Amino acid sequence: MRxxxxxxALERLLGCDxxxxxxxxxxxxxxxxxxxxxxxxxxxxxxxxHFRSAQLTPAEIGHRALAAALSDxxxxxxxxxxxxxxxxLTEGIEPTHVLELVNGAQGLAQQTGAxxxxxxxxxxxxxxVSFTAVGWADDPGQIISRGGARPGDLVGITxxxxxxxxxxxxxxxxxxxxxQALAGQLRERYARPQPRLDEGRVLAAAGAHAMIDLSDGLxxxxxxxxxxxxxSLELMLSSLPLAPGVDEVAEQxxxxxxxxxxxxxxxxxxxxxxxxxxxxxxxxxxxxxxxxSWVGRAVDGPPGAAFIDSTEQLYGYDNLV
Amino acid sequence: MRxxxxxxALERLLGCDxxxxxxxxxxxxxxxxxxxxxxxxxxxxxxxxHFRSAQLTPAEIGHRALAAALSDxxxxxxxxxxxxxxxxLTEGIEPTHVLELVNGAQGLAQQTGAxxxxxxxxxxxxxxVSFTAVGWADDPGQIISRGGARPGDLVGITxxxxxxxxxxxxxxxxxxxxxQALAGQLRERYARPQPRLDEGRVLAAAGAHAMIDLSDGLxxxxxxxxxxxxxSLELMLSSLPLAPGVDEVAEQxxxxxxxxxxxxxxxxxxxxxxxxxxxxxxxxxxxxxxxxSWVGRAVDGPPGAAFIDSTEQLYGYDNLV
Numbered sequence: 001m002r003x004x005x006x007x008x009a010l011e012r013l014l015g016c017d018x019x020x021x022x023x024x025x026x027x028x029x030x031x032x033x034x035x036x037x038x039x040x041x042x043x044x045x046x047x048x049x050h051f052r053s054a055q056l057t058p059a060e061i062g063h064r065a066l067a068a069a070l071s072d073x074x075x076x077x078x079x080x081x082x083x084x085x086x087x088x089l090t091e092g093i094e095p096t097h098v099l100e101l102v103n104g105a106q107g108l109a110q111q112t113g114a115x116x117x118x119x120x121x122x123x124x125x126x127x128x129v130s131f132t133a134v135g136w137a138d139d140p141g142q143i144i145s146r147g148g149a150r151p152g153d154l155v156g157i158t159x160x161x162x163x164x165x166x167x168x169x170x171x172x173x174x175x176x177x178x179x180q181a182l183a184g185q186l187r188e189r190y191a192r193p194q195p196r197l198d199e200g201r202v203l204a205a206a207g208a209h210a211m212i213d214l215s216d217g218l219x220x221x222x223x224x225x226x227x228x229x230x231x232s233l234e235l236m237l238s239s240l241p242l243a244p245g246v247d248e249v250a251e252q253x254x255x256x257x258x259x260x261x262x263x264x265x266x267x268x269x270x271x272x273x274x275x276x277x278x279x280x281x282x283x284x285x286x287x288x289x290x291x292x293s294w295v296g297r298a299v300d301g302p303p304g305a306a307f308i309d310s311t312e313q314l315y316g317y318d319n320l321v
Numbered sequence: 322m323r324x325x326x327x328x329x330a331l332e333r334l335l336g337c338d339x340x341x342x343x344x345x346x347x348x349x350x351x352x353x354x355x356x357x358x359x360x361x362x363x364x365x366x367x368x369x370x371h372f373r374s375a376q377l378t379p380a381e382i383g384h385r386a387l388a389a390a391l392s393d394x395x396x397x398x399x400x401x402x403x404x405x406x407x408x409x410l411t412e413g414i415e416p417t418h419v420l421e422l423v424n425g426a427q428g429l430a431q432q433t434g435a436x437x438x439x440x441x442x443x444x445x446x447x448x449x450v451s452f453t454a455v456g457w458a459d460d461p462g463q464i465i466s467r468g469g470a471r472p473g474d475l476v477g478i479t480x481x482x483x484x485x486x487x488x489x490x491x492x493x494x495x496x497x498x499x500x501q502a503l504a505g506q507l508r509e510r511y512a513r514p515q516p517r518l519d520e521g522r523v524l525a526a527a528g529a530h531a532m533i534d535l536s537d538g539l540x541x542x543x544x545x546x547x548x549x550x551x552x553s554l555e556l557m558l559s560s561l562p563l564a565p566g567v568d569e570v571a572e573q574x575x576x577x578x579x580x581x582x583x584x585x586x587x588x589x590x591x592x593x594x595x596x597x598x599x600x601x602x603x604x605x606x607x608x609x610x611x612x613x614s615w616v617g618r619a620v621d622g623p624p625g626a627a628f629i630d631s632t633e634q635l636y637g638y639d640n641l642v
Contacts, residue, residue, distance in 0.1 A: 027466050027468070027549070028394075028396040028533060029454075031360050031361075032359050033357070034355040034356065034357060037343060037352055038352070038354075038355045038403075039350045040350055040405055041350035041439070042441040044409065045443070048446065076349055076352070082359075086365045086407060088365065117361075118361060120362075120364055122371070124447065126446045128445065130441070140343050143343070143344070145344055146348050
């Protein structure tokens with residue numbers, strides 16, 4: 001398959017039958033019908049920095065990169081709209097691998113109602129997958145930023161933490177589990193994270209004051225919320241909802257399981273700040289999606305976040321990696 | 322300067338005082354007020370593939386990458402709106418270089434009315450600058466695709482061709498000019514191309530049927546228009562508007578100057594197809610911007626483009642580079 005054939009095959013693969021798309025892949029730019037406010041996030045993943053091709057299938061690499069971009073939309077409380085792909089391909093990469101990668105992303109796009117409508121492909125020294133994801137909101141009041149947490153808010157977490165980091169430790173051979181099914185679940189959480197789009201919209205509708213998605217780990221990400229909101233988030237390590245198997249993996253790594261879950265990153269769960277008055281509505285609304293765990297509260301204090309039941313200073317992934 | 326300081330400095334640098342921006346850099350996603358239809362293009366440039374840091378200042382690298390993305394919007398006939406930046410930084414890159422690069426892009430953004438409102442920064446094995454550029458149109462009828470050329474249309478080119486390729490040849494040391502001012506102009510066309518946003522809107526308003534920006538070179542890009550439109554573009558090499566100095570550089574390279582200008586790429590001029598009836602309106606409307614040269618016509622025939630006064634088969638830059 002030659003390069004122009006690959007591009008033609010990708011153009012056939014992408015796009016979607018949707019009246020909102022006026023011009024899809026293959027023109028100078030894509031054209032889509034808009035609504036009120038555009039909510040846009042960019043997320044890049046680079047081979048050797050954010051993933052290793054030996055540990056993931058091409059489809060998983062595509063899924064995972066798109067999941068990271070859509071997770072940002074989840075944290076804003078909006079539906080997934082259109083997606084644009086900037087792909088950097090190494091010399092000699094198999095065209096079938098490229099098609100599988102894009103197909104992996106396309107599978108997640110179809111599952112979440114997103115549409116990959118355009119992009120760019122260039123040569124690069126390492127496989128690079130960058131998505132720009134756009135969602136729409138009719139009213140800016142429906143959009144939840146990082147900056148709205150108020151003293152007195154409760155801090156909640158969807159789903160469970162530490163699974164992705166534990167899955168990576170298993171892939172790296174730094175830890176082993178006898179329970180193969182459990183090991184497979186952890187690997188899957190690393191390889192094919194699910195952006196919490198439904199949960200994000202439910203939380204926004206239930207009156208969330210602030211949200212962030214947990215890409216770098218709660219230790220880092222809660223700090224962003226605290227600083228942007230001008231409040232101090234007091235968190236409890238002992239309250240963190242650990243995924244099954246995380247304790248065993250963390251112990252093999254010589255780490256405290258909760259500290260590991262707070263800093264390993266890439267779980268793509270949501271961290272939400274909301275008034276205690278909204279607690280009942282949130283719990284009832286989320287019953288059909290993933291459960292929520294309350295892990296702390298916002299108080300007046302130095303902007304940021306800290307685990308008040310730990311003397312350890314925890315850091316998540318750095319912003320730059 | 323540490324990494325979080327760099328990110329804070331970039332967040333201060335980016336954004337713009339504009340009522341359309343609801344949430345700028347620093348949140349999970351950026352939020353802007355939209356209009357009718359979103360016109361979106363992605364353009365990536367990679368060190369060693371699309372540029373060499375030894376040949377350009379950081380500001381030029383930023384300018385050039387944004388110019389390529391905005392040039393796609395010019396070819397759709399829309400104004401520049403918001404821009405999102407995905408930056409891949411090598412280990413150990415000077416933070417001041419990163420700020421200069423982003424400042425170079427910000428200068429072009431301000432000059433063209435664009436606003437850089439968000440993005441992502443990651444570690445990468447080569448400096449990578451990827452822009453997603455968005456423009457808006459109230460009516461899809463205002464947007465000019467590649468696919469609307471009709472038999473009988475004239476094919477026009479804004480400005481002059483070959484300057485960027487000649488500038489690169491001078492930078493590479495593959496050619497020399499005695500006239501230093503002329504050499505400087507050619508280098509500038511390579512280092513700081515100007516997206517033809519005003520010309521694109523004028524041409525759209527004057528009834529252009531199809532447009533494309535000349536990033537890969539007319540030989541390739543006119544072929545895209547022909548194939549998307551289902552027409553044959555018959556072009557005349559002898560009619561191409563060569564930039565001053567291109568003939569001398571091409572001769573040193575042992576190339577026919579017009580063939581060089583048709584295939585060297587990265588001039589970021591516009592190629593337009595329009596009815597002969599629109600010729601007068603287009604020429605009069607473009608008088609205040611760059612002049613237009615008529616270089617061929619669209620006819621019924623095998624979809625694509627060919628130079629009918631040359632037996633040579635010309636190719637531009639490949640899509641993948």
